[in-house]
Amino acid sequence: MSVVTLNFESQYLNSDHDITIILPNKPRDIAPKDYYANGKKYKVLWLLHGTYGDHSDWIRRTNIELYACEKDLVVVMPSALNSDYANWENCMMGYNMYDYLIKELMPLVYNWFPVSDKREDNFIAGLSMGGRGTIKYAVNFPEKFAAAAALSAAPMNADELTEEYLNSDDMFAKRTKTDVDNAGGLQAFKDSCENDWRIIDSLVGTGKLPRFLFACGKEDKLIYEKLEKFEKHAKEINMDAEFWKVDGYRHEWRFWDLAIQHALDFFGLKDTGASPF
Numbered sequence: 672m673s674v675v676t677l678n679f680e681s682q683y684l685n686s687d688h689d690i691t692i693i694l695p696n697k698p699r700d701i702a703p704k705d706y707y708a709n710g711k712k713y714k715v716l717w718l719l720h721g722t723y724g725d726h727s728d729w730i731r732r733t734n735i736e737l738y739a740c741e742k743d744l745v746v747v748m749p750s751a752l753n754s755d756y757a758n759w760e761n762c763m764m765g766y767n768m769y770d771y772l773i774k775e776l777m778p779l780v781y782n783w784f785p786v787s788d789k790r791e792d793n794f795i796a797g798l799s800m801g802g803r804g805t806i807k808y809a810v811n812f813p814e815k816f817a818a819a820a821a822l823s824a825a826p827m828n829a830d831e832l833t834e835e836y837l838n839s840d841d842m843f844a845k846r847t848k849t850d851v852d853n854a855g856g857l858q859a860f861k862d863s864c865e866n867d868w869r870i871i872d873s874l875v876g877t878g879k880l881p882r883f884l885f886a887c888g889k890e891d892k893l894i895y896e897k898l899e900k901f902e903k904h905a906k907e908i909n910m911d912a913e914f915w916k917v918d919g920y921r922h923e924w925r926f927w928d929l930a931i932q933h934a935l936d937f938f939g940l941k942d943t944g945a946s947p948f
Contacts, residue, residue, distance in 0.1 A: 672696050672740045674730065679779075683771035685764040690776065691726045692784065693739045693746040712787035714940065715745040715780070717772070717816075718931075719797030719804045721823075725750040733928040742940040745786050749776055755850055756804030757865065769864065773812055794938045795881075796820035798927045799894075803827070809881050810870045818882040820934035822927055825885070825897040829866035832857060868901070875908045883912040884937045886930040888920025913937060 673694040681688040695713060697706045718735070720728040726748045729735045739746045751768050758767040781788045795816050797805040802824025809819035834857060837848040854860040864870070874880045887898050895916075902914045915933055920926035 672736050674736065676726075681771060681775060683765075683767040683775050685766065689726050689750050691730055691748045692780070693730075693736055693744075693748075694784065695743050695745070696740060711785060712789075712792070713743065713745045713785055714792040715747060715786045715794070716935075716938075717793070717795040717808075718746050718748045719756065719795070719801030720748065720751065721797070721799030721801050722753050724801075729931075732924045733931060735931060738932055738935055741942045742935055743943040744935070744940060745784065747776070747780055747786075751801075751804070753800070755800060755846075756807060757850060757853065759853055761853070769807070772808065773815070777815075790814060791817045794818050794820075794940075796822065796931065796934050797824070798822040798930075799824060799922065806867045807864060809883070810867045810874065811864045813874065813879045813881055816881045818884070818938050820884040820886065820930070820937060822886045822930045822934070823888065823891055823894050823922055825894055825901045826868040826871060827865055828868035828901075829861045829863075830869055832861070868904075871910065872908060875910050880911070882937075883910070884915060884934055885912060886915040886917075886926075886933060888922070888926040889916050889918050890921045891926075893922050 673696065675692045675694060676689060677692065678687055678689050697703060718729055720726070729748055735746060749772065752766065754766060754768040756768050758769045759765070760767065780786050793816050795805050795808055796819065802821035805819050805821045806824060806826050809816050832847065832851070836844050837851060837857070850865065851857055851860040854863050854865060860866070871880070885898055885902070887894050889895060898914070905912050915930070917926065917929065
């Protein structure tokens, strides 16, 4: 594979910004002039990191480059700080990650790289915070993605949040309160793009939702109970989704390396027989 690290000044993040892109290898039996000028547009995976991570996480901690080579797939990995993939208008000069991916990164990649912009060729996945971002992008922009894989993440049911909970000592409450304050208060948060549980409810049965995979280790004390709760709800509303839960794994990279392989199969991406060597 070819691996590109691109640094550019982002309009939406108001700073220089790094992304990493995995591109398919040129087969050795094809001349460069024939391969690089063939005009082919590749399928693409938008792959999101978790809390404390950046654009290099998936490359350094999994075999995603190998898996992408086997599928002849482009993989785009942005950096998002600890933004929860939200817009933070009042952070420094503004750090609008939610808008950035759709309004800036996608146009850049579609026009500078050999990547298809067709819905059926676009997939999104992420782990933990990146899984949360995956759900948010997939339900708010369902026309962009054929399928989504949320790894160790569950939809946000903002309608059940209370001020009492947000002001408690719960670890998730403290982080969620920051998100709520950033949105302009609890009601504004409930009515926003962040309330993906409510948005899913509104879209089920319309044919608009991408296909969904939710994957989690059964020993994941951060997410597993939340995902079990949503799985019960998904069955009640007849949501077309796969819930893939694996014994013996926690909130950890060993699981995410396993889960991204399952996600690529879930997306329907076939091995091409291409060699990574």
